[in-house]
Amino acid sequence: MADRRDFHSPRTHGFVRVAAATPVVHIADPVTNGQAHADLIRSAAAQGCELVVFPELSLSAYAIDDLHLQTALLDGVERALGTLAGVAGEAGVVAVVGAPIRHGDRLLNCAVVLAGGEIVGVVPKTYLPNYREYYEKRWFSSGDDIGAETLSIDGRDSWIGTRLLFQADDRPGFVVGVEICEDFWAPVPPSTRQALAGARILANLSASNIVIGKADERALLCASQSARAMAAYVFAASGWGESTTDLAWDGQATIHELGAKLASGERFAVEGHLTVADVDVERIGQERMRNGTFADCARRELDEEGYVRLGFRTAVADGGGLRRPLDRFPFVPDDAARLDQDCFEAFNIQVQGLMRRMTATGAERLCIGVSGGLDSTQALLVACRAFDRLNLPRTGILGYTLPGFATSEGTKSNAWALMRALGVTGEEIDIRPAAERMLADIGHAYADGQPVHDITFENVQAGLRTDYLFRLANQHGAFVLGTGDLSELALGWATYGVGDHMSHYNVNGGVAKTLIRHLIRWVAGRPEMAGAADVLGAILDTEISPELVPAGADGKIQSTEGTVGPYALNDFFLFHITRFGMTPSKVAYLAHQAWGDAARGSWPANTPEDERVEYDLATIKGWLRKFLIRFFQTSQFKRSALPNGPKVVTGGSLSPRGDWRAPSDGNARVWLEELDANVP
Numbered sequence: 001m002a003d004r005r006d007f008h009s010p011r012t013h014g015f016v017r018v019a020a021a022t023p024v025v026h027i028a029d030p031v032t033n034g035q036a037h038a039d040l041i042r043s044a045a046a047q048g049c050e051l052v053v054f055p056e057l058s059l060s061a062y063a064i065d066d067l068h069l070q071t072a073l074l075d076g077v078e079r080a081l082g083t084l085a086g087v088a089g090e091a092g093v094v095a096v097v098g099a100p101i102r103h104g105d106r107l108l109n110c111a112v113v114l115a116g117g118e119i120v121g122v123v124p125k126t127y128l129p130n131y132r133e134y135y136e137k138r139w140f141s142s143g144d145d146i147g148a149e150t151l152s153i154d155g156r157d158s159w160i161g162t163r164l165l166f167q168a169d170d171r172p173g174f175v176v177g178v179e180i181c182e183d184f185w186a187p188v189p190p191s192t193r194q195a196l197a198g199a200r201i202l203a204n205l206s207a208s209n210i211v212i213g214k215a216d217e218r219a220l221l222c223a224s225q226s227a228r229a230m231a232a233y234v235f236a237a238s239g240w241g242e243s244t245t246d247l248a249w250d251g252q253a254t255i256h257e258l259g260a261k262l263a264s265g266e267r268f269a270v271e272g273h274l275t276v277a278d279v280d281v282e283r284i285g286q287e288r289m290r291n292g293t294f295a296d297c298a299r300r301e302l303d304e305e306g307y308v309r310l311g312f313r314t315a316v317a318d319g320g321g322l323r324r325p326l327d328r329f330p331f332v333p334d335d336a337a338r339l340d341q342d343c344f345e346a347f348n349i350q351v352q353g354l355m356r357r358m359t360a361t362g363a364e365r366l367c368i369g370v371s372g373g374l375d376s377t378q379a380l381l382v383a384c385r386a387f388d389r390l391n392l393p394r395t396g397i398l399g400y401t402l403p404g405f406a407t408s409e410g411t412k413s414n415a416w417a418l419m420r421a422l423g424v425t426g427e428e429i430d431i432r433p434a435a436e437r438m439l440a441d442i443g444h445a446y447a448d449g450q451p452v453h454d455i456t457f458e459n460v461q462a463g464l465r466t467d468y469l470f471r472l473a474n475q476h477g478a479f480v481l482g483t484g485d486l487s488e489l490a491l492g493w494a495t496y497g498v499g500d501h502m503s504h505y506n507v508n509g510g511v512a513k514t515l516i517r518h519l520i521r522w523v524a525g526r527p528e529m530a531g532a533a534d535v536l537g538a539i540l541d542t543e544i545s546p547e548l549v550p551a552g553a554d555g556k557i558q559s560t561e562g563t564v565g566p567y568a569l570n571d572f573f574l575f576h577i578t579r580f581g582m583t584p585s586k587v588a589y590l591a592h593q594a595w596g597d598a599a600r601g602s603w604p605a606n607t608p609e610d611e612r613v614e615y616d617l618a619t620i621k622g623w624l625r626k627f628l629i630r631f632f633q634t635s636q637f638k639r640s641a642l643p644n645g646p647k648v649v650t651g652g653s654l655s656p657r658g659d660w661r662a663p664s665d666g667n668a669r670v671w672l673e674e675l676d677a678n679v680p
Helices: 030-046 065-069 071-091 181-185 190-196 214-228 281-290 292-301 336-361 374-389 409-422 432-441 455-476 486-491 513-524 527-540 560-564 567-580 584-595 597-602 617-634 669-678
Strands: 015-022 051-053 094-103 106-115 118-124 149-153 156-160 164-168 175-180 201-206 232-237 253-257 260-264 273-280 308-312 366-369 397-401 425-428 479-482
Touching (some): 015 030, 015 281, 030 071, 030 273, 051 201, 071 106, 094 118, 106 308, 118 149, 118 164, 118 175, 118 308, 175 181, 190 201, 190 292, 214 232, 214 253, 281 567, 336 374, 336 479, 336 513, 366 374, 366 455, 374 409, 397 409, 409 425, 409 527, 432 455, 486 513, 486 567, 513 527, 567 617, 584 617
Parallel strands (some): 015 051, 051 094, 164 308, 366 479
Antiparallel strands (some): 015 273, 094 106, 106 118
């Protein structure tokens, strides 16, 4: 077994590799079915899988009707289970197989859990379909009255019952609950209470014949159950080889986690195969912990009888790199249709937030600083749409370009071109005379007759710009529209007080920098924006810079990302730390999986050239360290005094009134120590 402290192993970071197995079915032939199972169990182990789930009645076949009641068949199934228990033990995996099991004078449709050479436990089906094409009550009894009892199978003592959970003795969070086919079509599936009792991986052994549209229904149920139960859901349905006397079978296999699909297998295949994905049981636990409703529901729904946890151990060699979808840009979906939908929703959230604030205040004018950069461009686009929807003239948008000591001709000309293209009122105020006076008044240091380009030099300019905007708003009966984005708030990349940190309302505060790029592209592609498309393209092509310090002798301009780090990485860090509370070492691992050279082949085909970047682990660790200091230690006091603005992305608000509430005088020590201790 691989060292689970190995940084490069998914297991170190709370992942469990699972497989949904789709064997070729042999009708009423447990020996041949057992051999097919054994092959897939060994294949799963070779791929590093620790859990493999088979379809319903997989050892006997499902569509065999009255043959289920034949003693010879049932004896053969029990012998096959004994053999497979040994195979699973040798492979070091947990295998969940489907089998008809006798218990007293009843026959039960069961899921049998095999591990460590033993039959760990047996879970009977609760809900037996007996409508339309189904006739299960002719052969089987429901196991709903069996909580946790003992039974013997092929001379092996085991547990049976609907109140069994299966827990890895050496893997925190690796807890499995099992249900069978019709169970999850019930209004309250057994897996719901299994999840409330602590199961983080839910397995469904299904036969489920196929008709038109049913695959979508199954996928919907799997996704919704994994979301509602805050769990992973592994679904395996019967495929090729089942009897087609009256029905057909597609062998659908899916793996979902917290509502998202991790993997799906080939349907209508004629060869046995596995559908594999890494499930993040640690993330599931974190999500449940931060959602108080989950715990409240568990107290309400679970009775005193409780669940019995049966232990097992796995001993599978590490299967290599992470096997699950991983977004390089977690705020920006790869799928073009989903990105279009997200941009539509994000833009309209911003627009509606601004509209409501304007109607509440009775304002018909606003002031905005237009720099020719990404953030002010997005805020201005939002303002224009809000004015259009409120039937207000865009001339009521008072845009000001406020050039300072390092403002380039390119950004200033872009600002003017944008204001003209959008039809807003544009003005220019040169802040340099006021800045020179303030620097002189405070006795700012000079070297060789030139101001020292320190933080004071920068913030005098940033503060003056916002100060002008507030006074202009007073003069014109307007309010100041903020432009700072979510990524800048996370990094504290804003001038506190009367600086770009402050405004009367900030539409960008819930939007990450990586998403703002795509929002501008999305707006630029609208037919009504044809006149502004060229300047929007020019703004997107401009390097991100605060333009507060003149270019050096080498001609290089002040680079924001050179100081705080690439926004692509910072947004990645921000998402995983604030949304899921992940440790820095796990975030570093995921970032390396997404941005390291091993991820190159998984880039979407439409990845822009400026996003085809790689970062080695040392670089990721270095920028993550800086992020942790800025986020946890040096900038919370700025977020504690944020202006109002709408939340846009899930878990993405840093408002002290919303998703993120933290002390302004905290420190980053515990996160830095964890990073240094666990990342090579």
